[in-house]
Amino acid sequence: MRRFTQGFYGYAVALFVCLAGAGLFLLVTPQSREEHIPRLEYSITVANFGHTVPYGVWAPQKDPAGWIPNSNRIAKGQNGAQVLYLGYATAKREHAMFAQSDEKPAAGFASRMANIERTVGTQQVGGVTWEQRFREDKKQRSLVRVLPETTLVITGTADWPELAELAALLQQRPKG
Template sequence: MRFTQGLYGYAVALFVCLAGAGVFLLVTPQSREEHIPRLDYSITVANFGHTVPYGVWSPQQDPADWVPNSNRIAKGENGAAVLYLGYATAKREHAMFAQSNEQPAAGFASRMANTDKATGTQQVGGVAWEQRFREDKNQRSLVRVLPDVTLVITGTADWAELGELAARLQQRPQG
């Protein structure tokens, strides 16, 4: 009987393969830390400011332990420019800030919030933001419609975290 034949040979080959995989896993470095890519949005905000006829809103400073992880400028309905800033919050939920002068403003707000139903208001820095909640997506949204722009903060983050981002928003001078 040869070593490579029969059940005994199969068992030895299987053991050698499993031992090799075990050694590989032991010597391969493994990180237990999460890695969320951090993306600077300052250039995107500046570029957006050059394309719109109003002062752009953006966070004066990011909330503590939040990671800005996406940003882009896109075309919304009727060709209006839309700025998106995405975050992983301190509780590692998702939050996104969007703004546009798209008309009608109610349509933009409803599209960003995935609902047109207001559920209440939230005071942030003495300013009332409309709350919207879409239960099936666990999506909370804060909406503020201004004469020249609509601001929406939305995501799976809780109301307090969304309010924290809203409190940091500041309008930059036009141009």
């Protein structure tokens, strides 16, 4: 009598046992069909940023409807300037990021955040003019606003109306 582990039939039985085991594992493993984007609170990061800069910090007064804040951090920019980053998954599940810094020159910071120097137009948001930049190969849109004390950049794969929605909710918090 042939050994069961030899030859083609032994290989076929072993393959069947492995596939049956993998199928059983997939059958009993819980699977979620729901989207899960981690929500990260950013109020402490914004407050800490406010303690490190000599001006009133800009931040959303609330999150846009359906948006999920999913990242935030403070980093060192060029020339030792502090940079605040707040990242979001938008209601359309695109990416948007708000960044601000007092880095000089402001044009250099804005170009680095937007990944392009060239402007494509302007956009009015709440009576305020924002500069539009678009990098086609990355599908990256950016709104840039240069103020005397700080530069604000909203950038990402979100469309112009979504970026404007975040820009409309920005409010300067008093220093202190």
